[in-house]
Every structure is written in structure tokens, then in C-alpha cells.
Amino acid sequence: MYSPTPLAMADLTREKILQAAAAEIHRQGFQAASIAHILASTGLTKGALYHHFPSKQALGLAVVDEVVRTGFEERLLNPLREADEPLDTLLAYMDRRIRDLSDDAFELGCPLNNLVQEMSSVDDEFKTHLDHILQAWQAVTEQALIKGQSQDRIRQDVDCEAAALFIVSAWEGCWGMAKNRQSARTFRLCMAQLRQFVLSLAPVMNSSRVQPATRR
Numbered sequence: 001m002y003s004p005t006p007l008a009m010a011d012l013t014r015e016k017i018l019q020a021a022a023a024e025i026h027r028q029g030f031q032a033a034s035i036a037h038i039l040a041s042t043g044l045t046k047g048a049l050y051h052h053f054p055s056k057q058a059l060g061l062a063v064v065d066e067v068v069r070t071g072f073e074e075r076l077l078n079p080l081r082e083a084d085e086p087l088d089t090l091l092a093y094m095d096r097r098i099r100d101l102s103d104d105a106f107e108l109g110c111p112l113n114n115l116v117q118e119m120s121s122v123d124d125e126f127k128t129h130l131d132h133i134l135q136a137w138q139a140v141t142e143q144a145l146i147k148g149q150s151q152d153r154i155r156q157d158v159d160c161e162a163a164a165l166f167i168v169s170a171w172e173g174c175w176g177m178a179k180n181r182q183s184a185r186t187f188r189l190c191m192a193q194l195r196q197f198v199l200s201l202a203p204v205m206n207s208s209r210v211q212p213a214t215r216r
Contacts, residue, residue: 010052013044013048013052014052016042016044017038017042017044017048017049017052017053017059018059018062018063018066018067019067020038020041020042021033021038021059021060021062021063022063022067022068022111023041024037024038024041025060025063025111025115026108026111026114027108029114029118030060030115030118030119030126031118031119031122033056033060035049035056057123057125060126061125061126061129064115064126064129064130064133065129067111068111068112068115068133069132069133069136072112072133072137073136075093076093076137076140077136077137077140079093080140080141080143080144081140081143083144085148085151085153086143086144086147086148087144087145087147087148087151087153087154087198089144090141090144090198091195091198091199094191094194094195094198095195097187097191098187098188098191098192098195101184101187101188102184103182103183103184105184106175106178106179106181106182106183106184106187107182108179109175109176109178109179110172110175110179112130112133112134112172113172113175113176113179114179115130116130116134116172117176134168134172137168138161138164138165138168139164141164141167141168142160142161142163142164144164145158145160145163145164145201146160148201152203153202153203154201154202154203155201155202155203158201163201166197167194167197167198170190170194170197171191171194173190174186174187174190174191174194175187177190178190
């Protein structure tokens with residue numbers, strides 16, 4: 001029978017703490033997150049937690065880098081980087097978000113959006129780590145638009161840097177409005193308009209090549 005090595009066990013313990021902390025921070029926000037609740041949900045001791053994370057801030061930053069950012073990279077950024085036609089990948093992802101999210105998704109909101117709103121103005125380290133995610137999102141979106149220009153999917157007069165910044169900003173704004181109203185309909189309306197903005201970047205002669213909106 002396979003027995004995990006001490007190193008593997010340490011990795012499993014660390015991951016268990018990270019996931020529990022991510023859930024607690026998502027529910028309560030970072031500042032109100034309870035170490036006691038995190039420990040209770042894992043069955044671990046305070047010593048085990050502080051062996052891996054020397055402070056609550058270190059734990060929170062690890063959640064940002066290893067849970068929030070990694071999840072976002074896997075869901076959207078890596079597929080955009082790897083896509084032969086990233087514009088289709090972007091539109092398809094937007095369609096899935098418009099179609100699939102229910103009101104329940106907005107009870108707690110987007111982990112990234114929540115932390116940006118809560119922590120960017122009060123903690124410089126959090127601000128830096130969160131901005132790395134936003135900058136990566138903007139850069140990958142910009143490269144997707146630039147590739148779209150090379151494929152005659154995006155007009156040559158489009159400022160791809162500015163358009164990418166707008167897309168990321170508006171996307172996060174859609175989450176904020178939907179959470180405030182606890183409304184999937186608000187998110188769908190907002191994201192549908194953002195999708196139309198992306199479609200408007202295409203040359204008129206190529207508009208038929210752009211993926212049609214998902215029927216809802």
C-alpha cells in the first residue's frame with residue numbers, strides 16, 4: 001500500500017489549509033476571516049498552519065497567488081494564450097459566464113473583485129499581488145486583440161492596450177454591480193453589453209466571422 005512521504009504529506013497539509021482559507025476569505029473577506037474557523041474546517045492545529053504560513057497576511061497572499069490567480073489562469077488566461085483564434089475563445093468564455101451563472105453565484109461575489117475592493121486601499125502588499133493578476137489579465141487580453149488584428153478579426157485602428165484595459169475594468173464592474181444587487185440578470189445585461197463592445201471591434205466586412213451570441 002502506498003504511503004505518502006513526509007514531503008508529500010506536508011504539501012497536502014499546505015494545500016488543505018490554502019483551500020480552507022480561500023473559502024473562509026470568500027465568505028467573510030480577508031480582514032474578518034477567522035483563523036479559528038480555518039483550523040476547525042481542516043482539523044489541523046495552529047502550529048501546523050503557522051509552520052506553512054508565518055502570518056495571516058502570508059496566508060492571504062498565498063490565497064491570492066495560488067488559488068485566485070492560478071484558478072483564473074486555468075479558466076481563462078491560459079486558454080487565451082494557447083488559442084489559435086483567441087477572439088473566439090474570449091467570446092465563448094463570455095457566453096458561458098452569461099449563460100451559466102445563477103443568482104447564487106453573486107451571494108459572495110467574485111473572489112478577485114472582492115479582494116480588490118477590500119484590500120487594495122489598505123494593504124500595499126495585497127494591492128501589488130492583486131494588481132499582478134489584473135495586469136496579467138489585461139496583457140493577455142491585449143495580446144488576444146493584437147492577434148485578432150493579425151487575423152483581420154479586429155480593426156487596425158483599435159488601440160488594443162486601451163481596449164483590453166476597458167474590457168477588464170468593465171468585466172470587474174459587472175461583478176461588482178451584480179453582487180450589490182444579488183442579481184444574475186444584472187450580470188447578464190452588463191456582460192452582454194461588454195460582449196457587444198468586443199464584437200464592435202471587428203471590421204464590418206468580417207462581422208460574419210465573429211461567433212454569434214448565445215441564445216438565452
